[in-house]
Amino acid sequence: MNSLGMLLGGFANALTPANLLMALIGVLIGSLAGMIPGIGPTPAIAILMPFTTALGPVQGIIMLAGIYYGAVYGGSTTAILLGIPAELQAVPVTLDGYPLAKQGKGGPALGIAAISSFVAGVLGVLGLIFFAPLLAAQALKFGPPEYFALMILTLTVIVNLSGASVAKGLVMGLAGYLVSMVGVGPSSGHARFTFGLAPLSAGVEMVSVIIGLFAISEVIIGMGSRTPVTAAEKIGSVYPSRADLKHTAPTMVRSGLIGFFLGLLPGASPAVSAFLSYDVEKRLSKNPGQFGKGELRGVAAPEAAGNATASSGFIPLFTLGIPSSPPLAILLAGLMIYGLQPGPNLFQQSGSFVWAVIASMFIGNVMLVVLHLPLVGIWVKLTQIPLRVLKPIVLILCVVGVYTVRNSMFDVLVAIIFGVIGYFLRKYHWPLVPFILCFMLGPLTELSFVQSMSISNGSLSIFFTSPIALVILILAAVLFAVSVFLMRRSRKRALSLEADRPDLPISIHTN
């Protein structure tokens, strides 16, 4: 097989000491940066890119890819051990990872997270090698109506992520949409919900909201809680037991595949696939009640899916030059700075470069596992600084992390305000995850709806004449019905939930 030969050549190229060192440095810096709340993959790559341009193209891109992987994984360490998602993708990981850490099982959680990332990362790279051009063409079949259907499908997740009250979850989801609409509207360019405040016309930055709701409010609420939030002292062995591995292996593969295929679609970020796969696992599970309380599959699913999406995102990037997420957009910039024009020709014109980078992704994934399994103690030490000291540092880092995303002091203010709001929401048991999910999906949902309506000249039939969109919508309806059915059966609060059944996802696409 030709690809294989090229890949071997790529390995020969990537395994030079200098290139290995670059991958190592990248993974290391990325892991460290990713652990800081607010500094997720996007700011990490954006900040560090200027430094890599001093290197040659192969080394520079290897390092950037390492930073990307490292930051994605580093985020999970903080998410599991401190319950603070450094960025959106890490939100579902906190749902089960943090309870596990509190039970003293942080070690296995970290271990499973690292292994899931590795399995999914390798899966993604294999897909990249063998199917890249083929799959890229399929991605083009997704137009606005198909994206809109996909967004509706993702919405059904809310029912499962609402916690005790679906009604409150739906209100929070709607509120998330509302906040996502702040700023300039997609079609008219007219400002919405800005109350005459100029900085609001730039919209509410997602990182500000996440840091406010999850990091700042977490620190604040920890002060008033009688059962103080503790960074887990004992984490246990990071090497998961054979039983744990067996338990999570199917999840890794399923979620890896979900993540892989979603990664082919521009606009479906690792966060979307992390949320979706978590939900799928919860639906498939024999005891869904365990999710949210410390289920290892709940750690494996978002971790595998997110990483597979991160890897398969390179397929549209390399073959079509379409970045599917913000960090990849910056990587694309990195490629272009080195004079490499992504597209099918990239494999022909700069073959040795591409294959070296692909090989380095393998190596980067191996390094991540190496860094995070045997050396996990060092990372854990970092999060085990006594909370007394850690809390002020986390708050100070939150502020600078939020600032660097858009270099905006206004975003810092927004984060602090959301920190206060988040405190009260937690206090009165309004679930935060539906809010953040809808906040994330809002812009794409609206844009793809408006685009579809422009294409169809205002006719809603466009969602039913596209076979792909129709299939996805039917799937969404089935999933919605199934989860409602399961919830009725498994919970005795059926009466209290009855009233809010005919609600959100269905009514949105008939409007």
Add this chain to the structure above:
Amino acid sequence: MKAGAAGMKQDRIGGVVSIAVGAGSLVEAAILYPFRLNSTSGDFVMPGVVGALLVVMGLLLVFVVKTPPFEIERPDRKAGIQMLGTIVILFAYWWAISELGYVIGTVLASFGLFKVVSGYGWIRAAVYAGIITLVLYVVLIQLLNIALPTGIFNV
């Protein structure tokens, strides 16, 4: 310090807030209607749909749905002061970064936080504040060249 079972009443208040916010969204939709692309599409659709659903959900929460009860932990006096102090310091930090610059702001804010949150004495808090500011200065400004606000003293 007392923990009481609560839920329905608080959630009904939440329902009222939801109705109010939803109504606001509907007003915004009406304002945006003239800027539509066509009758089913434009910037008004989403505010309209979301606003209407918020009103509906709010009404359900107020009149129909019985939400599960939950416990509310009230912070004791000490924790309350800590929380309030933290929030005040964060807002002050935001102001100080813009006006006095990142470095001075960070010294002051981290000092305050080490004092209030960690409960350290003056000297220990000052030393820690100095260290964290110095580390951040070296990493962010010297190594990474991040342009942070400099404020009136230009540092």
Add this chain to the structure above:
Amino acid sequence: MRSKKFYSSLAVGALAVLALAGCSGVANASSTANAAPAYPTRPIQLVVPFAPGGGTDLVSRAVAAYLGQKWGKTINVVNKPGAGGATGTESVLTASPDGYTVLADNGSSTEALLSGANKPPFTLKDLNLVGTVVNQPFVFLVKSGGQFKTMQDLDAWVKANPGQLTFGSTGLSSVQTYTVIEWLQSIGVDYSKVHMVPNNGASDLLPQIAGGHVVLGVQDVTGAAGLVKAGQLTPLAVTSTTRSPLFPNVPTLAQSGVKNVVSSFWSGIALPSGAPASVAQKWGSAMASMLKDPAFTAKLKTLNAQGQYLDSAQFTALVKNNLATYTQLVKQYKLGQ
């Protein structure tokens, strides 16, 4: 006792601050004795009012690297995206006009923004347009392997089926939309019959065209190059008066029979109008020689950007002229907000 501790801690804090201030001050020592004050004596912030990774961002990073090396002072690229470029532009205008906060702007953050807004957040008078780095045409793009091989095919089809034309654009008041309107005027098609499909920018638009979801896209050559070279998109015509060196085989609109439609995508450097004239001159002359340097033009070529230096007078005239035309279009077709 307490207050003593407090004062000593204050002293520690103050010392730390002084030490830090000293660090940043050391670099300022060297200067040359000229009539104009030495510039730059400290790092410069180049504000890009868009997210990282876009065309203007990449070009600005190339400029920052080149001039930073030439002047021996770091030029930090600072992205301040939001509100179509208004957020970043305003942040430059409110900063001290000392020449150390510089704006990288383009057509969408000036002409398009100002023509579309009822209450513009700033005016052209607030900006000193120093010079352009890039000035390149837009390309009319359709799906490859479809029914349109030439601009004439498209013209004929649109005249026959105006209601079926969908075109992608970043919004009603954008240079892309204006260009489409001017084209439709030129071939005599009613704009109100066609459909604009709003999008987020090139990475949203181009796959929609390549996948056949949207018929027509008008994109600057930088954004278009990737998928055109990949064979997924067919360029029909460029919007300049002469052919683009990046697409030498693609005719101009005029050569395809569409008269009087010219538009361009430019990226340039601007200062707040209060900035010292000597700083503007320094940037202008440095940019002029930069665009003559083969090393820099080679860099632009790798970014698929078409470099062109217009000096302050030419640049200002171009923007004023465009703004007048577009404001007229906005009025005529009620595109404003």
